[in-house]
Amino acid sequence: MTEQNLNTALNLGEIELVDFRIFGLQGDQPYEGIYGINVSKVQEIIMMPEIFECPTNLDYILGVFDLRSTIIPLIDLSKWLGIVEDESRVSEKVVVITEFSGVKMGFVVHAAKRIRRIDWGDVEPAAFSSHSTPSKDKVTGTTKIDGDKMMLILDLESILNDLELHAYKAPKPPKEKHQIKQFDGIAMFVDDSKSARMIIKRTLLKMGFKVVEAVDGKDGLAKLEMLYEQYQDKLGQNLRLIVSDVEMPKMDGYHFFSKIQEDPRFCQIPVLFNSSICDDYSAQKALDLGVKGYLVKFDPDRFIDEIAKILG
Structure with a gap:
């Protein structure tokens, strides 16, 4: 199959990302963090569910919740990324339900905006200083949206190692x-x-x-x-x-x-x-x-x- 036909068949030159936001503080200055997840990994977006406790020493795991008889861990994405929440701007949180690498998870975010179609040529590898937050290991790429705004594409695979979620599966x-x-x-x-x-x-x-x-x-x-x-x-x-x-x-x-x-x-x-x-x-x-x-x-x-x- 030629490259032209391949691109036509699968839109290989593009990626579709769910655009969501986290409102944080850098010092005492508010900012709006713009993040993206591949739409293929997102199952749905829901309002905050009822949360049940889950024994853990990781502060970004809020617990687990029941989604149509499936028990799913709930992660506070701002804490995982090391972001200080701007509580004055957070009115109503939502949960992005994902499935990747055979694992379902819920991520708490402050707002979900839209699906964006991005040209792969406009996606650059993450390049941050050692003092940057979030760390480079948690971001797989960056792209510009709406002119000059920077979207960070998250490397959610790294959270599997952090949380050792293989333990949820029968060994x-x-x-x-x-x-x-x-x-x-x-x-x-x-x-x-x-x-x-x-x-x-x-x-x-x-x-x-x-x-x-x-x-x-x-x-x-x-x-x-x-x-x-x-x-x-x-x-x-x-x-x-x-x-x-x-x-x-x-x-x-x-x-x-x-x-x-x-x-x-x-x-x-x-x-x-x-x-x-x-x-x-x-x-x-x-x-x-x-x-x-x-x-x-x-x-x-x-x-x-x-x-x-x-x-x-």
């Missing part, structure tokens, strides 16, 4: 070392989330791969060029697999995949998508376009099994 016995099939060669992975890269790298190393990592699609293409300079026509014998996220600034996973498919040097290298977006539509579209697999972050056993199936 699986880990694979013994001798059960993990070993591979030679290189695996490249592309992901803008620092926390996701750490987990993926650790798993690929356990499988015997040498690893090359990239932070977005453009960086991934640059790393592929470097590998080609090193291995030339033997690249396919050395680079066994590419694992890519879908949501990334500068160049998203679908666009990255289309560039690989167009290049005869790289098109035979199998690509596995590893995304926190867990809707069936996204997964099926990816498979229809030719990726070898679509996984929802992050089940290490399934990740290992899928790679073993792809590589044989």
Whole structure:
């Protein structure tokens, strides 16, 4: 499929974000924080529910609530981001219900505005000083809206590590070392989330791969060029697999995949998508376009099994 047809099929050049606000204070000065979450991760927006206590030492977990017989943790997003609320401007809070990486959560925000369609070319990686709030690890990208206002796109995946929400799922016995099939060669992975890269790298190393990592699609293409300079026509014998996220600034996973498919040097290298977006539509579209697999972050056993199936 050509890049033009690929973009037409999936609007690959754009991302849709739910625009919501948090009213905070910097010193004694009020400001309105503008944040975005991929609409694919948002199920609905509700008024504040009845909250039940949940034992925790994390002050940003307000408790849990019952949403149509599903118990969901409720996170105060301003506290998680380290923002001091401007109580004088907060009249009525709302809850953004999300599902990503197979986990449902509710985030308390001060206002939900609209859905915005943003060109991926207008999204830049987060770049903050070490003293910035929120920290860079909690923001995956930035973009301008309404002229000169800055929207921060949140890296909600990092909250899974903070909250250790894997504990909400029934644990699986880990694979013994001798059960993990070993591979030679290189695996490249592309992901803008620092926390996701750490987990993926650790798993690929356990499988015997040498690893090359990239932070977005453009960086991934640059790393592929470097590998080609090193291995030339033997690249396919050395680079066994590419694992890519879908949501990334500068160049998203679908666009990255289309560039690989167009290049005869790289098109035979199998690509596995590893995304926190867990809707069936996204997964099926990816498979229809030719990726070898679509996984929802992050089940290490399934990740290992899928790679073993792809590589044989």
